[in-house]
Amino acid sequence: MSLPANFDLKERVRAAVDIVDVIGQSLELRPKGRQFVALCPFHDDKKPSFTVNPARQTWKCWPCDKGGDVFSFIQQRDGVSFPEALRILAERAGIEMPSYGGKRTEPGSPDDKATLLAAMKFATQAFYDCLQNDQSAEAAAARKYLEDRQINDESRRRFQIGYAPNDFKWLLRKATAAGFKPEVIEAAGLALRKSDDRPPYDRFRGRVMFPICDLQDRPISAGGRILPSDDPQQSGGAKYINGPETLLFSKSNQLYGMNLARAAVSKSREVMVMEGYTDVIAARQFGIEPVVAVLGTALGEGHIRIIQRFADRVILVLDGDTAGKTRADEVLELFIRADVDLRVLTLPDGSDPADFLHQHGREAFEQLVAEAPDAIEHKLSTLLDGVDLLTDTHRATAALETMLGIVAKAPQQAGDLRIDQILLRLSRVFSTDKAALVGRLKQIRIEESKRRQYRNQAAARAKQAGKVPAAGKNPAAAKPPTAGRHGTPGRPSTPGRPSAPPSVAAFDPNQALLESSDPMHDDPMHAEQMPADLMPAAMHYEDFEAAPAAPRKPVWEAIEGIDRELFEILIEDPELAPMAIETFDIASLQTESARKIFAAYQELDLAGRALDVQSLLLTVEQEELRNMVVTMDERVQRRAGQLTVSPEQRYRDLQDRFQQRQWNVQRQRHQATLEAAAVSDDEATKLLQDLFEGEKVRKGLLNRPPAEPSKPPPSTPNAGDQAPTSSESA
Incomplete structure (x- = not known):
């Protein structure tokens, strides 16, 4: 294992920036003793609980349990990764980031x-x-x-x-x-x-x-x-x-006013997205802070990625005109795919947010925000405006198909409660069996997959023949007309078309859904009609069941007990760290969090670096782990001068307790093996002898065998490591 290649760069950047200056640009710091305090930007802080330690170049907020170094603050403030925080601070310090294989730019040039x-x-x-x-x-x-x-x-x-x-x-x-x-x-x-x-x-x-x-x-x-x-x-x-x-x-990756709204959005986990500069400015004048605007483009995936760093809920505030309603429809699919709670507020009388605020005031505006429907309800109200669900069969079925088509575009994940809840709502609105909706959703996904495969294969065939379809042209457009549901050539029938006027035939949603899922319905790529050489591989409903869930962010367990005591002793007296590295087996630590930090000590020792807190924070790039290091460091600083026992004596006592824990684990393992009767008589005798010898050592009747030096684990990438499951840790 070796230190990351950018360790020296991180050390230079950290030395070039002062944490008080960096945080002071975002927060109003005031001195308190040897530290600085401020209202925490990461929770609804009523009294200053955010502390900055200039001597240690660290920060900590105990109520919301966040903390770290200057890199951690940039990560938390801007919602970025460690490499991005490093780049931001390097630019601030005027330190050039190494370019790997890229063209070196000259200062003063248009490329700089x-x-x-x-x-x-x-x-x-x-x-x-x-x-x-x-x-x-x-x-x-x-x-x-x-x-x-x-x-x-x-x-x-x-x-x-x-x-x-x-x-x-x-x-x-x-x-x-x-x-x-x-x-x-x-x-x-x-x-x-x-x-x-x-x-x-x-x-x-x-x-x-x-x-x-x-x-x-x-x-x-x-x-x-x-x-x-x-x-x-x-x-x-x-x-x-x-x-x-x-x-x-890049207008697709920027939001107007986000730099000013960031702190308020982080606290409330909610953001209002408006349509113009003056709307944002007016909202701020009325004391409404978590507001941003798009920049001459529709809200897109890049904007959502930024929003998701800071907020869980988005209120899309639209002008009350036709264009505003159209934009609400455009972003619905995007937010379903992104798994974001989207609310849509369409202002009355065609007014924009600035005009509404000046005419009606903040209280009236915030009341509308509180009552804003979620995006599904907003879309349903648009689709069903003027529709009688009991009689208007065609429009009701079309509305249901539209909603299912939108849901079908969302990523499939195992046990996706969000999709399940949407289907449950649709079943209630349309008085439709939920199981039928699930079946129709699968069918839509299969049909779309067939269309996609057909288009891809047709495009590939055209390319091989030297006839690439023009942009925007669907290769399926050249297919001959297909028979409709009732066999009429060249005239596919419309889903759910009533056989009698709406005033006569009542709407049966389950029957309409069954008809709309007819595989012959409006599907020129149906398997029975598709050319044999374009037929996709055999497909089953199971293929369209939930796909594997996206990797979850690792959860780092808290470091407690004697593991925490060990690290606090090493933080208090870094000269004991080399001895601990040689003495303790990394596998004896209880959590992956502790093992990761101990591995960082090993990396530093092998590289001949200082084994202090500052070097440790530069080596550990996981934000949560750096918070744990700073928390332990704060505990050490708070009790400085209060303990009567030296770090060396506490270290020796801790060594005995670790040894006892290791023996207990070994004894339990041997006993389990013996009870399972899975060994020969000779092996059982050897296990009993080991247990007996261990007990004598524990009671001081024999000298403790010399501990083998702990070996660092195989080298792994520092950033983005995944924490194992609890079973793996055990």
Whole structure:
């Protein structure tokens, strides 16, 4: 086993940043003795329970049992992995991360991320200064627009709102004078050119500017809103424009205001997603903090990945217009697949959140949020609007099929209670047998799998023949018409079509569901009609049963008893660590958490590194384990000077207790073997002799045999190790 290759890098980064400075940028720290305290951002803290230890470069919150070093704080704050936290802090410290096989970038070039960040910071400040201080008529008009939108001075400062004058070279002149190359301004998305042989010009002109920041509060792009009085032809056309995709910015992976909302979202585990910059700003002015907005694109999987770092529930706040209702339908499938609790709030009278808040106030808005239906209920109410379930057979069946089609797109996991609950709700709404819904859901998945295989094989055949289907064309479209349910050539029948007018025939949901699951129904890829050479392999319903569940995050058991005593002694006196590494068998530790930390000591010892807490925290990359190390370190610091027994004496006593535990385990194992009568007489005699000798050693009648040096376990990747199950630990 050896230390991770980036140990030296981690050590350099840790030495280059001060934990008080890093945490102080996010929290309001105040001194308390030799430490600093703050309200914890990770739970609803009423009095400061978050402590920062500058001497140890660690932090701890006892009420929510979180803690660690500066890397742990970035992981918790930003919801990122250890490697990403390392990268964030390395960039902060100006330490270049090694590039493995990648092209080395030159500082000051358009490919250098640090240069682009500096350019964005410069531009953001320039736009802000222009709005605040410029005495021109157009800057005054921009300030008037914000006043009309009731955006106050505090919001202008908090969101760094600025103004870009209606000048093709305004920013380029300022940036080049400050030392930035025009190519850098272009690479940052702040300038563009009509062709390669033409000079660049400012992208944003005559617009109120809204900087877009990452989770480290760094401007990475911007959005611009044209002033109402300006001519769209002179200022770039659209009312709102966002910066393009750049090395810094991807609109599918950024949410406006997330840097400001992160702490509130982490506490409440809930976030409201709105549609515009001004909606977020208005909500913040009314004291509503867990609010973000999408950036000129539909809510997508990238956004959900960000949200899931901090929240379990999402309230999608939509304008009360037709477009808003359409967007609610678009994201429903996405949230079912992502297993996120989605609520949909459609505002009344076609108003947007900013207008509603200014007209009705915070209390009325929060009441609507509290009453917002979940996404399934919202979708059902849309599908069944004006539908009489007892008589309107066709629309009722179509609505049920639509809902099952959405559910079918969710990942299949064993014992998925979420899907089970949705099916139960559908069975109640449509008065349908749940078992029939389960069967129909399987059928839909089978049909979709057949279609997918048919398309893939048809595309492969076309490619082999040199005829690749055009984008968006379905290879199945060329199939001849198939017979309908009742044998009418070329006219597939519609599922659940009533044989009499709705006013006559009552809706039988179970019969309609049975008819809609007819394998001949609207399925040109039905197995009986599919060409033999395109027939997929034999398929069974069992193939579409729940797929294996996704790997769960490892659960690290708490370190208790003499295992914890051992580590606290080693933390108090690191000079005892080499002796412990030679004396104790790693297998004698009770939990995988303890074994993992002990293995880190072994790694450090083999590499000739210091065996102190700081080195231990750099070696252990699992967030939970670093919290355990800091917790034990805090316990040691709190009782400093209170114990009358030296660490050496406590270590010797602990050694005897460990030896006793190992003998007890060995004795139980021998006794179990003897009781099972699974050994020969000679082997039984040897086991009894070993037990007898062990008892004599335990009672001091014989000298203790020398302990074999413990050997480190085989090398495994440090990050992302999986904790074993309890049975494996045992």
